[in-house]
Amino acid sequence: MRSIAHIRESDNQIQTVEEHLLGVKALAESYGEKLEVKHLTGLAGMLHDLGKYTRHFRDYILAAASTPSAPPKRGSVDHSTAGGRLLYELFHISRSNPCKGIVAEVVGNAIISHHSYLHDFLSIDLESAYLQRVRDKKCPELDDFESIRQAFFGNVMSEEEFHDYVEKAAAELERFLMKPTPVNSEAKLMFLTKFVFSALIDADRTNTRIFEANRPDEPAHNNRELFNACYVKLMNKIQSFKEQPETKSAIHLLRSEMSEQCEQFAVKPSGIYTLSIPTGGGKTLASFRYALKHASVYGKKRIIYVVPYTTIIEQNAEEIRKIVGDEAVVIEHHSNVIEDTLDDDENQDGLANTQQKAKLAKDNWDAPIIFTTMVQFLNVFYAYGSRNSRRLHNLCESVIIFDEVQKVPISCVSLFNQALNFLKAYGQSSIVLCTATQPALDFVKHKLDINLSAEMIGRLDDVIDAFKRVEVIDKATEESFTNAKLVDFIETAVSEDGVNSVLIILNTKAVVKDLYRQLKTRGSGIPVYHLSTSMCAAHRSEILEEVKGQLSVGNKVICISTQLIEAGVDISFDCVIRSLAGLDSIAQAAGRCNRHGKKGIQRVYVIDHAEESLSRLKEIKVGKEMARKILKDLKRDSKYHGGNILSRRAMERYFKEFYTEFETDLNYSVLPLRKSMMELLTSSREYNDKAYKSKTGQRLPLFIANSYRTAAEHFHVIDDRTTSVVVPYGKGEDIIAELNGDGTIDDLTRLLRSAQHYTISLYDHELRELDRSGGLDRCLDGKVLVLKERAYSGEFGLDIENDSSMGMLIM
Known part of the structure; x- marks a missing residue:
């Protein structure tokens, strides 16, 4: 009986299981060479879909291909467990060779997880999802596990060759672990497992995409x-x-x-x-x-x-x-325009x-x-x-x-x-x-393992002195500002000799928006622009280009922004007003003033804004108070900190104090679990073994005992999780229309790349509010969220009230 891994949609051609396994193995090996672990990644490639050598999967994929409008029951076939089970039974149960036992865990976890995400070897409840999968005796697809083994050794690789291959994988693992590095063994195994998983995922999807497209992949660049x-x-x-x-x-x-x-x-x-x-x-x-x-x-x-x-x-x-x-x-x-969900998509494989x-x-x-x-x-x-x-x-x-x-x-x-x-x-x-x-x-x-003599630029202090183009004026320790008071201050600043342009950077979107409205209401005749992350990238870029156009001809212009403008944006104003924040933010804001030194020394004002709510912005709040201390030091003695708030000495002191203040937060605390991300990912096996023995009375039957999936489920770079949403701005409207079509994989690749310029990130409460008010829509079978036209403003971007006009209201 001919095996089936995939059936091509366009012509119903079959890719056999052995063709797929060997194709993925070859790709995975090429990826593994980067870490000198080609046999570890190749092993994952050749075993990942071993469970497709079953009557269950063959019946499932034939039924799905013949009735695409009514596919078989969701999650009805498990084909990713078999490869992990084979490694477990051959190399883990006896535990006679620890190195091969670790190979079975590292590679086996990648295999059983390749339709979702890596399993916990040991959860905080001291349960092993990995062991539950590879030991599961109730999986009907594995009733005839012996026939799966025979099909693999008969069609993909002989048993003797396979054992020799695993020997080479074990030797790679041993060399990997022996390499001296600043991280412990658990961290080494965590990164290795994630690397093997990455190589497998990419190899599997690349091989499948090439088969589905029915043409060779694009030649690699030299x-x-x-x-x-x-x-x-x-x-x-x-x-x-x-x-x-x-x-x-x-x-x-x-x-x-x-x-x-x-x-x-x-x-x-x-x-x-x-x-x-x-x-x-x-x-x-x-x-x-x-x-x-x-x-x-x-x-x-x-x-x-x-x-x-x-x-x-x-x-x-x-x-x-x-x-x-x-x-x-x-x-x-x-x-990620398409967000990964917590769903296992194994039942979709082959379709x-x-x-x-x-x-x-x-x-x-x-x-x-x-x-x-x-x-x-x-x-x-x-x-x-x-x-x-x-x-x-x-x-x-x-x-x-x-x-x-x-x-x-x-x-x-x-x-x-x-x-x-x-x-x-x-x-x-x-x-x-x-x-x-x-x-x-x-x-x-x-700590970061920075090389000795790491700095590329020589005589750095002399370079910093030579680049001095601004004077930082401390108003933060003298008085506080409201937006009403700041409007007057801005109008005074822009009326001074030699000042045609003013940039104001504040810490929250709410005060930026309010200040913009107040300046517009004042009606001074000077163009006022507004920038924030409520706008998609293409929208912000267009506004920045307009501002640069005004600057290039020397027109009067005022720009109000959140901190997004201060890190690396190539733009130069005659005067900058920065709401008090961390020293690095003040320095970066100063970099948007007199950028090319064409006007001698220009002014950067640091103010204390009374209307900013920083209760949920702890890093900004702490950085603000530390910067205030340094400003006060300089006011008492102008020679403190190298005599300059932007000196290397001041910056070094600021960051050391800043990191000391946040010492307990640096390891990413997972508050609901009362653990840090570092503990979940890299705590020692001995520690976990002791806890496991205390609960069960038995030794831990694992070589690796960390919680990869639990850690990932709780990880978000920013505190509140956000979701990418495509907005109907400019070409975004056309992208949304195309996403509703039925294009090819190549079409979708192109669209997803283009869509990134037309997305914004929304918090969960914003999504709920938009859903309630009817401002959200969905494309691509619900995989991509899009804003409806009335929920996006040409002036402010996202309009949560959902009643915007798309007209541009910048001037």
Whole structure:
């Protein structure tokens, strides 16, 4: 009887189980070579769909193909347990070879989980979902487990070859664990399991997509050649800059010198380094120059930029795209337009329905140059869902540049450090922490393994002094401001000689919106613009372009924004007013003032805003009080902290005190469980064994005893979970219309990438309110949420009251 793994929708052709298993094995092996664990990942590939060698699955898929409008009962066939069961019975039960027992757990968990997410080896209730699956004797699909074994050893790999293959996998595991790194054995096994899971997910979905598309996959880029060509283009651009008259200024010459230092640094071995170019110092092109050179010298597969806000993605990606000259080479990944759910989609496997097309859509970060956010980076390692995990293996053998790295959320500092340490020690990646305000990530308990002599720029204090373009005026320790008072202050500031433009950055969307309305009501005749994360990326980009247009011709202009504008946005105002916040935020806001030093020394005012509600914004609240202390120190003695609130000495003290204040929060506390994420993922086996023995009276029958799924289900980079929603702004309307169609997997891949520019992130309470008021709709069988037109305003973005006009009301 011919086996069946998939039936192609277009022509009803069959992909056999052995064809699929061997195809996935080959892909998984190629991914595993990055960590020198090709047999571990290949083992997962060749066993993952072993359960399709059953009459149950054959009957199920034939019935589904013949009656697609009425598929078999949901969850009616289990085909992912068999591979995990085989490893468990052959290599775990006897526990005679611990290394092979660990192989059975690492690979087996990836296999049984490949339609959902990794199982807990041991939950906080001291139950093992992993053991329950691989020991389950009640699964009807495994009634004839012996025939499954015979089919595998007869059609895929002989028993002798298989045992030899597992020997090689065990040797890889032993070498992996023996490598000296800053993380403990449990953390090593956690990252290894997640890597194997990532390689399996991507290999499985890639092989299935290629079969369904009925054509070979696109040939891989020769990235070394590509990066060399990009380097030539970049150097031509840099040379063209040098030929312009204004580049003879001291700042431009210093930018050029720092850029050259980055190139010289690129010949150093891969590691974790810092690039502390001051704001306005040209760090995007300088870091790209380093990345291209380093990638070419060391054969890196891709260059990945990780940024805190989507605002920077559009700007920086467009800058790089213009240099590269090929849109397909550079991809942006802002958010998961399709959210992973907690549902197991095993019952959908083998079917070319909407859910499967969404799953197979190509969003695995395999492009040569990628721009993504800190949220997405952290999600790859720690969030629930196979869509996130699929990308992990592509972070290896990369140059990863963290732009504005000081924005790592406090609760995620330890997790961030552990991920980077793994990528350095095992992933052969080179990591650059790029910011003018370096956080003290090597000061905390789970510290970052930064290389010695890590800074790329020499004589940094002299560079900072040379880049001084602003004077920070402390008004925060003198008086407080309401929006009404701030309106008067803004109008006075914009009327001063030499000041045509004012940027105001406040800490909450509510006060930003109210200030905007008050300034509009005043009707001074000066254009007033408003920016916030309630607007989609395309909307914000259009407003920023309008503002830049006003600035370029010297028109009077006022812009009011949340902090999204202060991290890396290439824009320059004559005057900046910043509501008191952390020292890093003040420094970044100052970087939007007199950015190119064309007007001598300009003013940045720091104010204390009385109407901001920071009760739910603890990090901003604490940072604000610490910055206030430093301002008071400088008022008492102008020589304190290097005599400058923006000095390296002041910044170092600020971050050390900031992290000390949040010491108990750095490990991501899971309050409902009274545990930290670090405990769930990396607590010692001995600790868990003691607890298990106390409860059951028996030794723990596991080599790994951590709670991967529980941790993932409780992980959210920001405190309140958000969901991506596509908005009907500009091309967003066309994207929504197409998402309601019946396109191919390739069409869906293209749409999901385009849709990222037209999404906003909504909190659960906002979704409920929109649902109640009829402002939400759903596409793609409910997998994608979209806003109805009346729920999005051309002036403010999201309109929760659901009665907006789409007219642009910017002036």
